[in-house]
Amino acid sequence: xxxxxxxxxxxxxxxxxxxxxxxxxxxxxxxxxxxxxxxxxxxxxxxxxxxxxxxxxxxxxxxxxxxxxxxxxxxxxxxxxxxxxxxxxxxxxxxxxxxxxxxxxxxxxxxxxxxxxxxxxxxxxxxxxxxxxxxxxxxxxxxxxxxxxxxxxxxxxxxxxxxxxxxxxxxxxxxxxxxxxxxxxxxxxxxxxxxxxxxxxxx
Numbered sequence: 001x002x003x004x005x006x007x008x009x010x011x012x013x014x015x016x017x018x019x020x021x022x023x024x025x026x027x028x029x030x031x032x033x034x035x036x037x038x039x040x041x042x043x044x045x046x047x048x049x050x051x052x053x054x055x056x057x058x059x060x061x062x063x064x065x066x067x068x069x070x071x072x073x074x075x076x077x078x079x080x081x082x083x084x085x086x087x088x089x090x091x092x093x094x095x096x097x098x099x100x101x102x103x104x105x106x107x108x109x110x111x112x113x114x115x116x117x118x119x120x121x122x123x124x125x126x127x128x129x130x131x132x133x134x135x136x137x138x139x140x141x142x143x144x145x146x147x148x149x150x151x152x153x154x155x156x157x158x159x160x161x162x163x164x165x166x167x168x169x170x171x172x173x174x175x176x177x178x179x180x181x182x183x184x185x186x187x188x189x190x191x192x193x194x195x196x197x198x199x200x201x202x203x
Contacts, residue, residue, distance in 0.1 A: 002061040005069070009057060009077060010035055011098035011117055025050055025071060026101055030104040030114035034104035053080040053093055053121050080125040092130035096120050096137050098203035103141075116140055127173050128173035129180040135168055136186045139150075139201060142194055153193045161186055 044201035060069040
């Protein structure tokens with residue numbers, strides 16, 4: 001008999017069409033962590049499909065707790081449609097989600113990671129500079145995993161980059177728009193440092 005699971009909240013990270021009648025979905029839940037699901041699509045009738053970046057409540061079925069789940073029912077709890085209206089917002093939100101996909105399976109504290117994820121997506125959806133939001137997300141991921149972001153990454157930056165990092169970390173993202181053009185280079189350096197010095201897989 002299939003195992004039915006009610007999932008109160010999960011955030012859609014990715015979705016891909018599988019043929020003409022199925023949708024493969026990856027989502028992250030504060031309780032169950034990384035979820036991989038298939039939703040059957042009816043070609044005879046139009047119905048809402050789980051969309052990128054949205055929070056869902058769902059009912060799934062699977063043969064075992066660890067096997068691929070089938071999404072039977074869902075309702076949308078929160079929509080983040082504004083993200084798709086900007087290339088920069090879409091690219092950075094997708095990169096954040098890709099990071100969660102790569103690292104979420106090993107997350108020791110799914111609730112804490114989910115809070116970081118939804119806080120970042122909410123900020124981008126509300127119009128905060130997406131590059132700054134993503135930098136803060138990666139900084140917090142590395143810091144909270146115990147890696148020496150301050151002691152190593154920060155200390156080896158140039159003076160101007162140190163000053164920029166201090167401003168970005170301490171300033172609410174929505175109030176840091178004037179530093180947006182200078183952030184991508186610092187973000188690239190952060191991701192390179194994380195890739196070379198930690199077990200975290202950046203997007």
